[in-house]
Structure formats: structure tokens, C-alpha cells
Amino acid sequence: MDSEEHERDEEPEAPAEDRAPPSPEMVPFAPPEATLAAPEPTPSTHSRLADAALVMLLVIGYVSPTVAALVALATGARGLAFICFGIAAVGIGIWAVIRLYRRTRTHGRGAALAWADVLVLGILPAWGLLYNHIVNATCQVIECEASGEVFRPLAEPEVFGLLAFHLVTALAYVVSRRRRAALHPPMAELLVHAGMLAGMAIHVLLAVHFGKWVLIGVVFPPAFLPCLSPVLTVILYGAELRHRLRLRGADARAIGKPLAVYREGPEQTFLPERIHHPTLLRALALSPVVLGVHAVLQAVWLGHAAGALQVFTRTCDYTLSRLPVELLPGDCHYLCTVAARGHSWLVRPLRMGRRGGVPIVVNRQLAVANAFEDLLHERWPRFGRLARRTYDLLARPVCNYLRPAWVSDVVYLFMKPAEWVFYLVLVLLDPRSPETRIDRMYR
Known part of the structure; x- marks a missing residue:
């Protein structure tokens, strides 16, 4: 009797494949997060x-105003001090780019994107x-400075109405970033989409x-980054509008779907997110109304029917400008004229001369x-005129700033x-x- 019980106790277990499947009640609950878990993706080149572009934008955008102010203070310094300052600024900028890039790769873009929003929508405007306020407010310029003169791109006070419109569209962007769920009433949600479209x-x-100037902002962003503000x-x-339309598309596809049972496995295939076309079409229809309201308010404020357009047209030397540039006669400086104003022990001035009725210092080089x-104008007049035009275009604008x-x-x-x-x-x-020709110059 005891031996039989002992044999029954030591009977080996059945193989796993021969066992009966456990009942559903015995299956442990696995949270959906565990079933959806996947290995951490390797960062793509894109x-x-x-991340590198975002970091460069932040460093250039936040450091450039300080650098520009320091450069303005250092213009009166010696050449060696100015060069040392420039090298130090470049070194600090490179260090900041590397440090911020590593932090972004480690902690994500969240904080960097928030600072980019503040830069693009607040600081750059x-x-x-x-x-816009400190450059030439008129369309008059001395003839010799015409090729290097910068005129006011946006008319004042019309630009302040444009600034108010920008703040409204920026508010729509901020609301979209802060409130991902659909807004109620539906008109509020539609105004957010239309506001960003009108801002674009x-x-x-x-x-x-x-x-x-947009291209100049790309080539030399430290001083001309505000020219890139519209593009940024x-x-x-555009990125925020696309993301919000995708969220509304996901909401629309989720309507009417039955709730999944907790034991049901996750879907194995994922469809790419699609934007909600009805919302996009309604926003496209409403955005001209938003622009029209801005135009009416601008017209009432300025007392002119085309007040909203005057911010562009009441300027000169830009794409949409309608005012002509007026050239005024004046004292023009050239490289040799600048050179003659150096220290007398080096440049050795000979006498005072006159050019255009204005007295100038004349030395042997000039x-x-x-x-x-x-001589060029006398013997080869066509070549002389070509040389003069080329010099006026390339060198003369620089000469007026060599003080x-x-x-x-x-x-x-x-x-x-x-x-x-x-x-x-x-x-x-x-x-x-x-020598005779040389001696009669500027007499």
C-alpha cells in the first residue's frame, strides 16, 4: 500500500505539449504597454x-543680439582687440552648440522647442x-551710398497693425500647442486652424x-536672422497645423469604434496618420475672413481703404514697394580717398584739393x-565706364564705413x-x- 502511494507521488509530469491549455480565468493580465513595447529605435540621420538645426537656431538666435551689441561697442577698439573678440565669440558659440546638442539628444527636444517658439514668435519680430525703425525711413540717399543703403522694409505706423495681427496668430499657435484635445465650441477649434493658416x-x-534679405539671413544669420523670421x-x-489636423483625423476615426476587451491583443498593423480634410477645408474657407477682418480694422485705424497693404507698398527698394528711390548729390569716398585720411607720417598728404565742390586731402597715391x-576714360572710354560701374558696385559702399x-x-x-x-x-x-596729368588732379 505504501509502495503504491510512493510510486504515485513520484510519477513524472506530462510533457508540456500534452498538457491541457489553461482556462481563460487563469491567464494573468498583461497591460497593453507591455504588449506594445518595442526596442528603442536608433536615431535616424534625419x-x-x-536636432542640429534646432540647436544652431537657438544658439545663433539667443547669442547674436549680445554679440551684435558687443561688436558695436568694439568698433572703436584696436584691430588686434577686435580680432581677439571675434575669435572668442566664435569659440563660445561652437562650445554652446556642442553642449546643447548633447543635451537635446539625451533629454529630448521638448525644452528646445519651447525656447525656439519664444525666439521665432517673440524675440525675432x-x-x-x-x-525697421533705425534704418533709413525716407527714400532719399546720397548718390555714392545708393548701392549700400538699407531702406525701411515696413512702413510705420502701419507695421504696428501687422504686429497686432501676428500676435493674434501666435496666440492661436500657443493655444494649439497647449490644448491638444478638440476645443469646444467647434468654432473655437476652427478659429485656431484658420488663425494659423492666415498667419502663414x-x-x-x-x-x-x-x-x-531672406537669402542674406541664410548666408549671414548672426546679424540678419530677423530676415528669416517669416520663413521660420x-x-x-505649418508643422503645428499638420499635427493638429492629424489629431482631429484620429478623433474622427475613433468615433463609433467599440471598446476593446482587455484580453484582445493589439493591432499588428498601424495605418499612417491622416489629416482631417473636412476641418482643413473649413479652415481654408474661414482664413480669408480672418484676413478680411484684419484689413477692415487696419483701414478704420489708418483712415485709408488700402491701409493693410500700405505696410508693404509705402516703402522703397523692396519687392512690393511702390515709392521710388531719390538720389541726392553728396561727398563720395573711395579707397584712395580713405587712405589719404590716415596718419600723416605714413600717407604723406601733399595738399588740399576739391571734388564736387567739397575739399579733400590729396596725397600722391590718390x-x-x-x-x-x-587715362582710361580718355583712351578707352567704354572700358573706363565699365571699371567705374564695377568699382561703384563692389567697393564704394564699403568705403563710407571706413572711419x-x-x-x-x-x-x-x-x-x-x-x-x-x-x-x-x-x-x-x-x-x-x-607727372603733368598727376599734378592737375583735383585742382
């Missing part, structure tokens, strides 16, 4: 480039308004109006250069080889005495 339309118009705003609004140009005496010394030394070439041409090609 993700890395997007304010910085651009400052530029206005900023596309601004980018077209700025024209070449369109990117922000007289030789002008005699060479005089310190030490800069004139540098220009004098830089132009010395050209002076020797000019004199050699005069000796070889002038049919008369070169």
Missing part, C-alpha cells in the same frame, strides 16, 4: 540633422522692428517682400589713382601695389607727361 499667408507675403514662422505654423582713371585713422593706414598699405601698377601704366601709355 533626426540628428533636425521685436529685433526686426528695431532694425501673411508671413509668406513678408518673405516675398523682403526678397534678397511659416515652418512652425593723385596717381585718379590720373590712371582719367578710424588706423583703418586708413591699412587701406593705404593695401593700395600701394595698385599705385605702382597705375604709375607704370601711365609711364607706358600716356602720350604726354604722366
Whole structure:
């Protein structure tokens, strides 16, 4: 009896495949998160480039105003001090980019995107308004400074109405970022979409109006980043609008679906998110109304039916400008003229001369250069006019900003080889005495 019980106790277990399946009540509950878990994806090249671009924007955007102010203070410093300052600024900028990029890759883009919103929607417009206010408010410019003059891109006070409209569209963007769920009543949700669409339309118009300055903002962002503000705003609004339309599309597809039983496994295939086209069409129909309300309010404020357009048209030298540029005669500076204003022990002024009725300092280098140009106009007038136009386009705008005496010394030394070439041409090609031609310059 005992041996039989002992044999029954030591009877081996049946193989796993022969066992009966457990009842449903015995299956332990597994949360959906566990079934959906997947290995951490490897960061793609696109993700890395997007993070790098975001970090570059933040560093340039937040550091550039400080750097610009310090550069303005350092313009009166010695050349060596200015160069050292520039090298230090570049080094600090590179260090900040690397540090912020590593932090973004580790902690995600959340904080970086929030700072980008503040930069693009707040700081850059304010910085651009400052530029808009301090540049040439008229369409009059001295003839020799015309090629390098910057005119006011947006008319004042019309620009303040445009600023108010920008703040309204920025409010729609902020509401969309803060409240992902659909707003109630439905008209509030529709106004958020229409507000971002209207903001995109206005900023596309601004980018077209700025024209070449948008490209300059890409090439040299530290000083001209506000010129990129319309493009960056369109990117922000467009990405947020697309994301919100996808959320509304997901809400629409979820309506009418039965609730899943907790034991039901997750879907194995995922359809790509799609935007909600009815909401997009309604927003497209409402956005012209939003723009029309802005135009009416602007017209009532300014007392002119086209008040909303005057912010673009009442300017000069831009894409949508309608005012002509007026050229005024004035004292024009050239490289050799600048060089002659250096320290007397180096540039060795000879006498005072007159150009356009204005007294100027004349030294040997200036007289030789002008005699060479005089020879060109005399013997090869077409080539002389071409050389003059090319010089006026490339070099003359720079000359008007070369003020310190030490800069004139540098220009004098830089132009010395050209002076020797000019004199050699005069000796070889002038049919008369070169010294006679040189001596009568600026008399």
C-alpha cells in the first residue's frame, strides 16, 4: 500500500505539449504597454540633422543680439582687440552648440522647442522692428551710398497693425500647442486652424517682400536672422497645423469604434496618420475672413481703404514697394580717398584739393589713382565706364564705413601695389607727361 502511494507521488509530469491549455480565468493580465513595447529605435540621420538645426537656431538666435551689441561697442577698439573678440565669440558659440546638442539628444527636444517658439514668435519680430525703425525711413540717399543703403522694409505706423495681427496668430499657435484635445465650441477649434493658416499667408507675403534679405539671413544669420523670421514662422505654423489636423483625423476615426476587451491583443498593423480634410477645408474657407477682418480694422485705424497693404507698398527698394528711390548729390569716398585720411607720417598728404565742390586731402597715391582713371576714360572710354560701374558696385559702399585713422593706414598699405601698377601704366601709355596729368588732379 505504501509502495503504491510512493510510486504515485513520484510519477513524472506530462510533457508540456500534452498538457491541457489553461482556462481563460487563469491567464494573468498583461497591460497593453507591455504588449506594445518595442526596442528603442536608433536615431535616424534625419533626426540628428533636425536636432542640429534646432540647436544652431537657438544658439545663433539667443547669442547674436549680445554679440551684435558687443561688436558695436568694439568698433572703436584696436584691430588686434577686435580680432581677439571675434575669435572668442566664435569659440563660445561652437562650445554652446556642442553642449546643447548633447543635451537635446539625451533629454529630448521638448525644452528646445519651447525656447525656439519664444525666439521665432517673440524675440525675432521685436529685433526686426528695431532694425525697421533705425534704418533709413525716407527714400532719399546720397548718390555714392545708393548701392549700400538699407531702406525701411515696413512702413510705420502701419507695421504696428501687422504686429497686432501676428500676435493674434501666435496666440492661436500657443493655444494649439497647449490644448491638444478638440476645443469646444467647434468654432473655437476652427478659429485656431484658420488663425494659423492666415498667419502663414501673411508671413509668406513678408518673405516675398523682403526678397534678397531672406537669402542674406541664410548666408549671414548672426546679424540678419530677423530676415528669416517669416520663413521660420511659416515652418512652425505649418508643422503645428499638420499635427493638429492629424489629431482631429484620429478623433474622427475613433468615433463609433467599440471598446476593446482587455484580453484582445493589439493591432499588428498601424495605418499612417491622416489629416482631417473636412476641418482643413473649413479652415481654408474661414482664413480669408480672418484676413478680411484684419484689413477692415487696419483701414478704420489708418483712415485709408488700402491701409493693410500700405505696410508693404509705402516703402522703397523692396519687392512690393511702390515709392521710388531719390538720389541726392553728396561727398563720395573711395579707397584712395580713405587712405589719404590716415596718419600723416605714413600717407604723406601733399595738399588740399576739391571734388564736387567739397575739399579733400590729396596725397600722391590718390593723385596717381585718379590720373590712371582719367587715362582710361580718355583712351578707352567704354572700358573706363565699365571699371567705374564695377568699382561703384563692389567697393564704394564699403568705403563710407571706413572711419578710424588706423583703418586708413591699412587701406593705404593695401593700395600701394595698385599705385605702382597705375604709375607704370601711365609711364607706358600716356602720350604726354604722366607727372603733368598727376599734378592737375583735383585742382
